[in-house]
Amino acid sequence: MAIAPLIMKTNEYGPLISPFSDRGKPIYNWHVFKHSYSKGLVEKLIEEFKLSKGSWVLDPFCGSGTTLLACKELGINSKGFDILPFSVFLSNVKTRTYEPCKLRQRLKNFNRNGKLTVKNTYLPDIKIIEKAFSNDVKDELLYLKYKINMIRDLKVRDFYMLGLLSILESVSNTSKAGGFLRIDEKNVSGKEVYPKFLSKVEVMIQDVEEFNDNSKFTNAKVNAKISDSRRFSTKRKFDAIITSPPYPNRHDYTRIYGLELIFNFVGDNDELKQIRYDTLRSHVEARKKFKSNGYKKPSTIDEIITKVKKAGLNNSKIPEMIEGYFEDMYLSLLQMQKHLKKNGKIGLVISNVRFGGVNIPVDEILAEIGEQTGLSTDIIFVARYRGNSAQQMKKFKRKPSRESIIIWKNS
Ligand SMILES: C[S@@+](CC[C@H](N)C(=O)[O-])C[C@H]1O[C@@H](n2cnc3c(N)ncnc32)[C@H](O)[C@@H]1O
Incomplete structure (x- = not known):
C-alpha cells in the first residue's frame, strides 16, 4: 500500500508554471512554445535544490529548452533530450553562444x-x-x-x-x-x-x-539531443532533473508543431507519422513501444478507467491511452532515477486531467509510480488550477484541475 504524499498548496509557483512571464524575455521568447514553463520556475527549483555553478541538470522532455537556457544563465551545466527533432533544434539554437x-x-x-x-x-x-x-x-x-x-x-x-x-x-x-x-x-x-x-x-x-x-551567457556546458525519455542513456549522473512531460490530455506535439517539423525536419508523411506513433502515449495516436518489466499498475488506474468508461467518451481509445501513459511514465521515471545522483532531486511539472467529467489525479499516481522506481516523494506543490476544455465545460460545467510540481529525492 503506497503512502499518501504530502500535497501542499502554494501561491509561489502559480505565475511561474506557464510561459507568459517570459513573453518579453530575450531569447526565451524566440519561438512560441505554449507548453513550456517559465525561466523563473527553473530558477526557483535550482534554489530549492541548492544547486550551484558547475552542477549538472537533466531535462528528458526539453521542449523549447527553458531548463537548459535558465541553467546556462546561472553557470549550471545541462543536458536535454526530446523526441521531437524541432524541440532539440530549438533548444540548441537558443543556448548557443554567438558572435553578433x-x-x-x-x-x-x-x-x-x-x-x-x-x-x-x-x-x-x-x-x-x-x-x-x-x-x-x-x-x-x-x-x-x-x-x-x-x-x-x-x-x-x-x-x-x-x-x-x-x-x-x-x-x-x-x-x-x-x-x-x-x-x-x-x-x-x-x-x-x-x-x-x-x-x-x-x-x-x-x-x-x-x-x-550583460555577460548572461556563462560558459556552462549545454547540449540537447534527440532521444526517447523511456530509453535515453548517458554516462553522466545528474544533480537534479527539472522537467515537464506531456500531460495526458490528448495534445499531439507532432500536429501542434507540424509546420515546423514539415518545413525542416521530416522528408515525408510517413516520417512524421512515425514520430507521432513514437511519442509518449499522452494522445490516442501514440503506440506502445517498450515493455515495462517490473511495473505494477496502481489499482486506482483501473478504478478510474471503469468510471471514465461509464461516463461515456467521444473516443474509445482514451482508456487505452490513460493506461499507456502511466506505463510510459514508469519507464521514463526509471530512466530518470538511474541517471540521478544519490540524494539528487527531481522537479516535475504535471497537470491532472478530466475525461467524461472524471478527475484523474495524475500527480498522485505519478508520485506512487516514482516510488516503484526507487524515488521517494518529498512533496507535491499545487501551483494552480486550470479550467477544463471548452468541450468538457459545456457538458460537465467548469471543473478546474490542479497543476502541480512533484518533488522526488533519489534516496
Ligand atoms: C510539456 S513539453 C516540455 C516543455 C518544456 N519544459 C519547456 O519549457 O519548453 C513536453 C515535451 O515532451 C516531448 N516528448 C513527447 N514524447 C516524448 C518522448 N517519448 N521522449 C522524449 N520527449 C518526448 C514533446 O516533444 C515535448 O517537447
Whole structure:
C-alpha cells in the first residue's frame, strides 16, 4: 500500500508554471512554445535544490529548452533530450553562444529583388502544407529556406533557420490552438514574408547582443539531443532533473508543431507519422513501444478507467491511452532515477486531467509510480488550477484541475 504524499498548496509557483512571464524575455521568447514553463520556475527549483555553478541538470522532455537556457544563465551545466527533432533544434539554437557581427553580416544576403532562383528546395507533399500556405507565401518561404541552406557556418545557418521557422505560423492559415493546429484563414500576402523574417532576425540579433553585453551567457556546458525519455542513456549522473512531460490530455506535439517539423525536419508523411506513433502515449495516436518489466499498475488506474468508461467518451481509445501513459511514465521515471545522483532531486511539472467529467489525479499516481522506481516523494506543490476544455465545460460545467510540481529525492 503506497503512502499518501504530502500535497501542499502554494501561491509561489502559480505565475511561474506557464510561459507568459517570459513573453518579453530575450531569447526565451524566440519561438512560441505554449507548453513550456517559465525561466523563473527553473530558477526557483535550482534554489530549492541548492544547486550551484558547475552542477549538472537533466531535462528528458526539453521542449523549447527553458531548463537548459535558465541553467546556462546561472553557470549550471545541462543536458536535454526530446523526441521531437524541432524541440532539440530549438533548444540548441537558443543556448548557443554567438558572435553578433557574424550573424549581422548575413542580413543583407536575403533580398530577393524579384528574382526566383530556388534550386533543390521543396516541402514534403503533406496535406496540411497546402492548407497552411498560399502559393505566393510558399514561394517566398522556399526562397528564404534555399538562401539559408546556402550558409556554410552551421551555427549561423541554424540561427537564421530558427528565425524563419518562428514566423511560419504568422504567415500561415493556421493557429496553434491548445492541443492542435487550427485552420484559420488569415489572407497573408507573399510580400509580407520577407519583412517579417527580417524583423524577426533583427530582434534575435539584438537579443544576442544584449545577452553578450550583460555577460548572461556563462560558459556552462549545454547540449540537447534527440532521444526517447523511456530509453535515453548517458554516462553522466545528474544533480537534479527539472522537467515537464506531456500531460495526458490528448495534445499531439507532432500536429501542434507540424509546420515546423514539415518545413525542416521530416522528408515525408510517413516520417512524421512515425514520430507521432513514437511519442509518449499522452494522445490516442501514440503506440506502445517498450515493455515495462517490473511495473505494477496502481489499482486506482483501473478504478478510474471503469468510471471514465461509464461516463461515456467521444473516443474509445482514451482508456487505452490513460493506461499507456502511466506505463510510459514508469519507464521514463526509471530512466530518470538511474541517471540521478544519490540524494539528487527531481522537479516535475504535471497537470491532472478530466475525461467524461472524471478527475484523474495524475500527480498522485505519478508520485506512487516514482516510488516503484526507487524515488521517494518529498512533496507535491499545487501551483494552480486550470479550467477544463471548452468541450468538457459545456457538458460537465467548469471543473478546474490542479497543476502541480512533484518533488522526488533519489534516496
Ligand atoms: C510539456 S513539453 C516540455 C516543455 C518544456 N519544459 C519547456 O519549457 O519548453 C513536453 C515535451 O515532451 C516531448 N516528448 C513527447 N514524447 C516524448 C518522448 N517519448 N521522449 C522524449 N520527449 C518526448 C514533446 O516533444 C515535448 O517537447
